[in-house]
Amino acid sequence: MENFITDINDLDLNKKYSYADYILWKFKERVELIKGKIFKMSPAPNVSHQEISRNINRVLDYYFLDKPCKVFYAPFDVLLTDKKKSSADNDIQTVVQPDLCVISDLEKIADGKKCVGAPDLVIEILSPGNSKKEMDYKFDLYQEAGVSEYWLVYPEEKSVNIFVLKEGQYIGLKPASEGQIFNSHHFPELTADVDKIFI
Known part of the structure; x- marks a missing residue:
């Protein structure tokens, strides 16, 4: 059973992550992973x-x-x-x-x-x-x-x-x-x- 994460606040933003973690994230915020660190993307483009x-x-x-x-x-x-x-x-x-x-x-x-x-x-x-x-x-x-x-x-x-x-x-x-x-x-x-x- 895969453990999906639905709230970004459940993540430690100071920790390093991999694509294996990323594919389990099912929250509404869009993020990018840069050398293991989470970067929140800007709101919907203008x-x-x-x-x-x-x-x-x-x-x-x-x-x-x-x-x-x-x-x-x-x-x-x-x-x-x-x-x-x-x-x-x-x-x-x-x-x-x-x-x-x-x-x-x-x-x-x-x-x-x-x-x-x-x-x-x-x-x-x-x-x-x-x-x-x-x-x-x-x-x-x-x-x-x-x-x-x-x-x-x-x-x-x-x-x-x-x-x-x-x-x-x-x-x-x-x-x-x-x-x-x-x-x-x-x-x-x-x-x-x-x-x-x-x-």
Whole structure:
């Protein structure tokens, strides 16, 4: 008999947890697990965040329609594995839910429920309550896990910062802002119009 936890207050937020624990949590709050520590996610995204996510998703869906890649949007669990540990549920201590992600290696989603390993492209849309987490913790996590390309979307500035993994380190490209069209580095034929993202 599995012991599901239905109240987040029953957890010790100072303790470290694994994916084996995470799958037993059935409370209403959305959380992410970052190196074993619980991070509460911001409340439901505001309308602007939702619209930006939908606009980017349209671009991705159109481009990847007949390609052997899959596009996912939150909530969708991405398990980032530690290269020094196994991929067993009790060894995975990082579970994130990026706003959008693209996965080429479909073996990573073999069970149809989650991605185990680094997506090729991760997109995070900043909101007032999560900017520190996205800019600091997740930047390091995605770099460490080997996410090839990471877009940070700034709704207030109407700009997109693109980071590309080179020899294990992210290199920031020139930010894309209003009036500009930019290309993905990992998928060079994928283009996005900044003005259509922030309609």
